Amino acid sequence: MDKLVRTIELPLAKRVVEKAGLYIVPKSRIKELASVAADAYRDYPLHNWFSGGKYDEYVSEKIMEISLRTMSDDAVIYADSEELNGFAVWLPLGFEGSKTLPFLTNGGLKIIFHSGLRIIGRLLTYETYAMNLKKEFTGNVDWYLYNLSVKKSAQGKGIAGKLLRPMLEFCDKENIVTYLETNKEINVSLYEHFGFELSKKELIPKSSVMHYAMVRNPETQNIG
Numbered sequence: 001m002d003k004l005v006r007t008i009e010l011p012l013a014k015r016v017v018e019k020a021g022l023y024i025v026p027k028s029r030i031k032e033l034a035s036v037a038a039d040a041y042r043d044y045p046l047h048n049w050f051s052g053g054k055y056d057e058y059v060s061e062k063i064m065e066i067s068l069r070t071m072s073d074d075a076v077i078y079a080d081s082e083e084l085n086g087f088a089v090w091l092p093l094g095f096e097g098s099k100t101l102p103f104l105t106n107g108g109l110k111i112i113f114h115s116g117l118r119i120i121g122r123l124l125t126y127e128t129y130a131m132n133l134k135k136e137f138t139g140n141v142d143w144y145l146y147n148l149s150v151k152k153s154a155q156g157k158g159i160a161g162k163l164l165r166p167m168l169e170f171c172d173k174e175n176i177v178t179y180l181e182t183n184k185e186i187n188v189s190l191y192e193h194f195g196f197e198l199s200k201k202e203l204i205p206k207s208s209v210m211h212y213a214m215v216r217n218p219e220t221q222n223i224g
Contacts, residue, residue, distance in 0.1 A: 001120065010093045016166055016169075016170045017043050017166055019166075022081075022166065024058065025077045030077075033084065033087050034214070036149050036151055038057050040086075041149070042060075047059070049204070050123060051159060059114065062111050066111070070103055070106050071089075071091065071098060074092070075091050076089070076092075080162055081162060085151050085159055086150035086162075087163070088163040090144065094140055125207075126204060129205055134181075142176065142178060144179050145167075145178060148160060168195065171218055177215060178196070179216070184212075185210070191216075195216045195217075197212060
């Protein structure tokens, strides 16, 4: 990742988030975030596929914990409050995907011991596919919404919007494209409300999981 992005864009985005009253989550609380994500992703199609067709809370939580630890230095990770009812993870311009070795050294081997080698194949298949699509639609010149998770018990209370608006307004001001993907059709309308457009809908290779790639061009009007 470009040094200028690290030294300028990341701190600038973090200041925007903090100014909006959101909570920048320290590394010491990453495990708690992984637990929030595992709760939000219960029976999520992609995570079910990672586990061989059936949801495995341990695997889902571990994948999120390892991913967050791997990218923590290069991401803006923040929650609605210190209670961690929901959180978002954004990766700046130039992100091309997680590297395999850091993933394994941050705990990926535990997933292999738990689920077998096939899960690594599924993770790599998805990572390659998803990052190729991101590059196709944005040239990797985007802020990438890697994750948006809200606890089941806190959903329907406006937390997703609270988490999204400050970063989207920041990207509008900076004239930067934003990108995300989801694997649930019901989520598409949520993101469309915030200005994202569906760019591609197709099955992930070697799976029965539908993938929705969404792009948002910077806007000049206020975000609803």
